[in-house]
Amino acid sequence: MNLKKMTLNINGADRMFICDPEKDTLASVLRRLGLTGTKVGCGTGVCGACSVILDGKVIRSCTRKIKNVKEYSSVMTIEGIGTVLNPHPLQYAWVHLGAVQCGFCVPGFIVSAYQLLLDNPNPTREDVRDWFQKHRNVCRCTGYKQIVDAVMEAAAIMRGEKTFDDITYDWSKDVGDFYGKPLIRPNAMPKACGVCDYGDDVELHMPEETLKVELVQPRKYSHAKIINIDCSEAEKMPGVVKIVTAEDVKGANRLMTYAFSERTVEMQQAHHVLAEDEILYYGDVVALVCADTRAHAKAAADAVKVELEPLPEYMNYLEAVTPDAEKIHDWMPDTYGKNIYSELPVLKGDHEKVPEIIGDAAYSVEGSFYSSREPHMSIEGDVMQAYYDEDDNLCIHCKTMTLYFDRDEIAEAIGVPVEKLRVIENPTGGSFGWAMSAHTYSMVGMAAKVTGMPCSLSMDYGQFMAVSGKRSPAYFNAKLACDKDGMFVAGEFDAGLDHGPFLELGDDKLTKISRFMFYPYYMPNVVGLSRVAATNHSFGTAYRGYGAPQAFTCSEALVDMLAEKAGIDPFEIRYKNIARPGQDNLNQYPFLHYPMEEMMDKLKPMYEEAVAKAKAESTDEIKKGVGIAWGGYNVGLGAVDEAHVAIELMPGDRPKFRKYDTWQDQGQGGDQGSLICTLEALKPYFPDVTPDDIKLIQTDSKYCPNTGESAGSRSHYANGKASIVAAKNIADAMRKPDGTYRTYDEMVAEGIPTRYDGDWATADEYDCFYDLDPNDGSGNPTYTYTYALFLAEVDVETATGKTTCTGMTCIYWIGKPGNIQAVEGQVNGGISHAIGFALSENYDDLKKHANMLGAGVPYIKDVPDKLVSVDVGGTDPRGPFGSSGASEAFQSSDHMAVINAINNAVGVRVHELPATPDKIKAGMEALAKGEPNPNAPEPYFLGSDLYDAIEEIKNNPLTPSKPENLEFGSLGKEGVQWK
Incomplete structure (x- = not known):
């Protein structure tokens, strides 16, 4: 050298x-x-x-x-x-x-x-x-x-x-x-x-003896039998301390498995950390090289020889459920068909007559739709460290957004007692959901456990894209019908969700399709079925919106198609059919709020102005279009949700406090949110408290109680509820008989503790929570909702089909915003992802889509400068301080506003995302020739006929769970203890 x-x-x-x-x-x-x-x-x-x-x-x-x-x-x-x-x-x-x-x-x-x-x-x-x-x-x-x-x-x-x-x-x-x-x-x-230290910066600050960990990731096949892993030459290379394989973690190496639905097959632990006998997807890792330098680790990783025998690859749902497909997991029963492991029906109203009602309706439409495999593409990839701390606990630093959940998963995967595992969230360069998985965090834990030395695992962006989970793609066949006045009379849908080779959360995601299809309209009669299958593509994981964007890909297209067929303006047909007070949702429960009419009234003049502008400014070269879409999302994890925080009085004459929680900050502002919740919770007792009086201690399991996941749009709601309890508890302890408050010194002198917990659980506060019934999809599994209405404006180049979104307006209801700056940040960020989802983002081609550019990340000129967000106001009587939740509604259906706007501009409906220029160009050419739209697929085969599957469900009723019987604290401050 x-x-x-x-x-x-x-x-x-x-x-x-x-x-x-x-x-x-x-x-x-x-x-x-x-x-x-x-x-x-x-x-x-x-x-x-x-x-x-x-x-x-x-x-x-x-x-x-x-x-x-x-x-x-x-x-x-x-x-x-x-x-x-x-x-x-x-x-x-x-x-x-x-x-x-x-x-x-x-x-x-x-x-x-x-x-x-x-x-x-x-x-x-x-x-x-x-x-x-x-x-x-x-x-x-x-x-x-x-x-x-x-x-x-x-x-x-x-x-x-x-x-x-x-x-x-x-x-x-x-x-x-x-x-x-x-x-x-x-x-x-x-x-x-x-000067904020992210994962790779933390690695540079670790002691000299820290081992660098590199992945042995063949990236050759998406399904293969492992014949041999030969580490002999690599182990002799300079600086190599250990090469860890599944053999080194016998008895562990599996993440936990759990079912959310009664109609889920009895699952085994399908999610390995290091591949054992088979490669199940392209990003699978077979070994970890631990060496003294990053260069030595990389060289040795390249020298590991992996002999593979290709097996059948099922790269999407449709391939995995064909009658001649082989099982990806040998142990999986054929309960619902090949590789399908869960299903959930929706049967509402006069559901037995839905085919007849649709057939007799004044207007009806049908179509098949594909919601694509969207990559998260955080700018920072996946970086993590592990070491034994001063208490001899195995300590893992990572990008977790579900700290205690991941702690339990890691403990299971690497075979250490959960009480001897400490998890800390590093400053995090975004994740948008993929950081929920403990897959890679377990790897660095394995390396540290096996070597007994501090370790840091980093990966290049191609490795990260291959190994990390993605938004689950989904296929839909669906119908929608209305009467002569445009009022919906019946809907029908059949959904197939592709969840990759690892099964956890797939059945949970089905509940979102069953809840957000046709949201927030009143639909009197519905037959629907959602099913999820294992495939050999990237595993499905959380992504902002978590199942709802898939549902809206289908339903908001159908609404526009029906409006066109009935000769009704897309705005008007939505205005006619939004739920009004007293009307129920798809799951046969009332909507908890009804701001929909006010939201549409707010949007109407903006919509009319945009339509007039598009009509006036369209040219032969650039066609302008306007599209709208209804969206929204639930808040919380339902009947089993809990949050725990602590507030501690600090020394000094003036009341100052430390707040302890695990509001994991993925960029959405966990510190910003915790600060405002703490200030507001303390205000009734200490109205003069200021931001300078609050010190936040966050996301370290050694010090912080389990506040729950930064997911489900729940953080503000749950943290706020728990903060109210903690503030009352500490104020009660500080209060003297005369009503004034003790100082820190007085508390210590009287032997009164200075730190107080705040514990909150849905099961303690609400007595009417029902998971979706496995027989008909009825239920009320959330404590509040959010609502979002989108208006997209687009330009379509007629020569190329290239679409540019030139404006997006979001009218929203989230109760009372806690911090308006944070909310607007989530609105705009969600919109930018949704535009990418509509037009360019994809992770289907494992090589072409291996970096941000290839995967279609939106650059600044792909996102309009005209981003308008309007809060219609109001408060949520259930929520803390009048708030509901935020974030996921803002990436729920805005992609469909773009798709609908394209159709409005050039008369081409793209049924399968993303709407790339070639698809739009092909559609325009076919339209000019009077030929069928090449973007409209034939109905998909999703495993069996919809009504045959529904009949099977009716013949096999199950006893639904009733979570109202849960006792407070059943999940524990220390995290969910899954069995």
Whole structure:
């Protein structure tokens, strides 16, 4: 190895370093020098997280080899722009305008914007968008709007037209009334200054003896028998300490299994951590190489020889359920058909006559639809560490969004007592749901357990895309009918969900299809069936919306199709059919709220203006269209939901508090949310408490009780409920007989504890919760809901079929927002994902879709600057402080507003997502020739005839569970103890 001494002028100072100019990149050198604000996301120059300024030009440093950097060049990184104590206007604006969410992309954006403002001190919004498009800066959280806002405000400050005070929310004027206000995230400024340590940064701060772990991931077949794993040569290579295979974790190596539905087959533990006898999907890992350096570990991983024998690959639901398909899991019974392991019916109204009602209706439509395998594409991939801590507990740092749930899973998988396992969430560069899986966290735990040494597991982006779960694809055959006035009379649907080779959560996701099909309309008569099958593609995992986007892909298309057939405006047919007070949902329970009419009234003038504008501005070259879609989501995990927090009084004469919880922050603002819930919960007793009086201790199982999952749009609701209890408990303890409150010193002097728990459970508060009945789908398994109504505006190029979304409006009801800035961030971020889901995002082709660019991540010019969000107001009487929940409604059905707008523009309906230019172009050409739409598939075979399956269910009734009999605390503060 021939090394070179080089000097670069970095952030104004000459820095000398020794490097390998053939292997080192500018990013790797900067990070080795301690400048970890330069983040590496994709590693291939397509995300911009690693942006630095080299000799006055913004470059992506992860692909710039040092051999291509001239000595004594000038380099500017985020650390040279500003500090936490002395931020640059760009950093200040990012923090105060809500442009920081997960924060991983932020240093790259700010560095890029810094050069923009040097070149152009007075840019337009379109100048800013063009700049970030050119430099490939990707944000997966914000939807970009707040980022452009921040650049514009920073530019005004730098020109002397504004000051920091002009863009600062002054909370001092609102003491005692913070709820709903835009309090900034406590961790936002460190993220904006590049000093927040994410997973790869944590690795750099670990002791010298920390082993680096690399995956042996063949990525050759999606289904294969493992004939042999030969580690003999790799084990002899420099620096290799141990190569861990499934043989090293005998008796463990499996994640837990559990069923959510009575109509789920009796499942075995199908989810292995390290492949044992078979490769079940493309990303399967067969071994872990543990070595002294990352380079040594990578070299040894490449040297492991894996002999495989190909087996039949079933790469989607349709292939897996064909009559001649073989079982992916030999143990799975044929209860519901080949590879199908759960089903859930919906039978409502005069369901036995639904075919007859549809046949006799004035208007009816039918169609088949495919909701695609959407990749999450967080900018930061999957990085984690493990070591034995000061209490001899195995400690795992990772990106968990379900800390105690994952702790239980990891303990099961690696064979350690759960009480000897500690889990900590690292600062997290986004996940949007995939971080719920303990799959990879278990791997680093295995490495540390087997070697007895601290370990850090990192992976390149291709490995991450292959190994991580994705949104479950779904196939639908469905019908919808209305009378002559446009009132719905009956609906029918048959759904097949593709959940990959690992089965957990698949049956739970079916409940979302059964609840959000035709939401929030009144449907008097329905026959529906949802089923889930194992396949050999990526395993299905959580993704914002969790099952609801699949349902809306079908139902919101049918509503538009029916409107067109009946000659009714798409807005009007929805207005006629939204549920009104007293009308029930698909599961035969009342909607808990009825804001739908008010929301549509709010949207109507916007819709009419958009329609008129599209009609006036369409040309032969660019056709403009408008589409709408109803959406929404439930809040909470239903009858078994719990949350636990603690509040502790801190020393001092003025009441100051520590708040302990596991509100896992994936970028949505767990710290921001916990802060406002704590302030509001303490307000009745300590009205003068301020943000400076609250110190948050979060997401470490050693110190924090189990607040539950950052999922199901439940965090604000559940944390708020538990915070109310904790605040009352500590106030009661502090209160003197005369009504005043003891100080910390007085509490200690009187021997009164200073820390108090807050425990809350749905089973304790609500006495009417029913999981969906396995016989007819009736039930009430949630404690509240959210509602969202979307209006999309699109341009379609007639020459190419390329579609651009030019505007998206979201009218929403979430009760009372706790922090309006956080809510708007979730609205815009959800919309950006939904636009990608509609038009470009996919993880079907395992090679083409292996990085962000190939998988269709939306860049800034793919997301409109016109993002409008309107809260119709109101409060939720069930929720804490009048709040319901947020996040998932904002990525529920907005993709269908885009699909409907395309049809409105050019008369082409895309039935199978995403709506790529080739599909739209083919549709336009067929329409011009008077030929059938090539995008409308024939009905799918989903395992059996719908009505045959329904008849089988009727002949085999099951006893539904009644969760109201649960006792408070049955899941425990220490996490769910699954059997």
